[in-house]
Amino acid sequence: MFRSLWQYRHFTFSSIRGELKGRFVRSRLGGLWFILHPLAQALIFSIVLSEVLKARLPDTDSPAAYPIYLLSGMAAWNLFSEILTRSMTVFIEQAPVMKKIAFPRLCLPVIVGGTALINHLLLLVALFIIFIFLGHIPGRALILLPVGIVLIAAIGFGLGVILGVMNVFIRDTAQVMMIVLQLWYWVTPIVYPANVVPDKYSFMIHLNPIAPLVALYQDALLFNRWPSPESLIMPAILGLLSMSFAMAFFRRASPELVDVL
């Protein structure tokens, strides 16, 4: 399975290039949109919520703390949700090609994952520049960011492939997941800080495997704090499990995958 992926690496790379090109070339502002969207969202949330939440953001004296907090958390979440949602629908979107050309199907989610990762790196560079404008320079904890990127990508890819295969057979999967994702977004401390959550609901954050990863981003980009290693155990296990189960599931499913497309 992996050797054939390697044989098709050029196709995979040029597909990623094509995806990025398609995203950036056509519109007037081109590449700017991918940063304008999160910025606009952060601006809206800041305006709406900053007065409510400003007082509660601990451990920081930066005046722009809340927008930075928002942008960091949203960057982490967007990486996760992009890989997950695109992997979930990629088999259906690419049905015509899958039906008529014999090639390793695993290329498709890999292309999705690769595109999202490159997009994410570009976004991080842009965020960095914006943070500097806001008078904030992330500290040394930044070097842990790649750990967060790898874990988020692993969980997103693993779950995405499992759900993507299920979605081919049960088309409601993607629809249900869109709702689940919205809920998931709001039970993750992205818009609000973790400390505003009442104690009786804090289990939701402890059970949420994405929450520590979002926190890692916020720590690395804003608070300059080292995350506690224990908090990363659950995401690491989930990443490993979902990736291995995804591979097994995909291998079993692939003979029948094209049959129902």
Add this chain to the structure above:
Amino acid sequence: MTVLSVSHLSKRYASYASNLKRFAGWFGASVRPTEEFWPVKDISFSLAAGEALGLIGQNGAGKSTLLKLITGTVRPTEGTAHVGGRISAILELGLGFNPEFTGRQNAYHAGGLMGLSQARLAELMPHIENFAEIGDFFDQPLRTYSSGMQARLAFALATAERPEVLIVDEVLSVGDSYFQHKSFDRIRSFRAAGTSIILVTHSLGDVRALCDRVILLDKGHVLKDGPPDEVVDYYNALIATKENEKLTIEQRREKDEWLYSRSGTKAVAVESVALLDSDSGNPIKTAVSGQKMTVRTRIVAKEDISELVIGFMLKDRAGHTVWGTNTWHTGQVLSNLAAGDKVECRLRLACALGQGSYGLSVSLHTGDVHIDNNFDWIENVEVFDVINSSHPFFIGTSRLEHAFEITR
């Protein structure tokens, strides 16, 4: 030498009581599907190097599934399809192209999708560019292409490297006729070099012209496998009698390899057909170009029928239709025949044909085509030769009125 051997190939599409059962089945649980559908069932054939096989059959006969099984996009439930070498399938032109890429980038991109290495593609690139003949557009984004240009690029790429087996699925009807000819030439040259071709088409003319063997599929089975004229005529007869319970198809080889086929319900039947010289009334076996001929057909009704159309068709040796019409088009439809009624039809025609051998077919039916109520249809009921003794030499099947005017 066999390049493709398909043995007992079957494909099952299964539906399960619930998809969870399907998933459980992948991990070893024994689950019985609630419903099964076999689009391809127990098909076996083999293809020699350089052989051109036509695949025909009505929609749903299993042609596409068979092709997908051979190309490997769909996995067989039972049996195997073994290909000795590279297989290239043109099932749809331009699949995998990215509109933002230039023609060249797309050739690398979609070429990679076809499994060619980048180094090999780099070698092939000048040939692809040459064959596509799209000039400077080769380095322009694909979205600026016309559909014909896309087809040119796609075909050039799909046939950049000679495969051992080439599968062509009704895609050559795209593009201008110049490029169509060029594409057919390339396919022919591949074939001469030893590539086996599988052609899937509804154009029975292409099948006769290109293939040396035809397989007729019906409901996932091989209904007939043999030389083009035999299978194509059988297929035509099958379509005509499709709706009819009293299906009878009778086929035999006449002398000189002409194939006689007869099908129909026989509610009205042809008793005799004779090709006569109009002036003398004598039967002709060899006609002279320009001769006046009469086709005398005697018909008897076996049942009461409300409408009868009589049709005739002439075909040349290669199976191409030379001419054909029927009494529906001429406004001479017969109505309300009673059982036992006899009809004699005399068709007068001038033999404006070139040298060669011709087959005459007759059909009795209703409506403008013989698909509705095929009463009786006989292919090649009369076979005759045409010689040219009275006119200057010409080639072709039609003697067009002509005159040279030469000045110097």
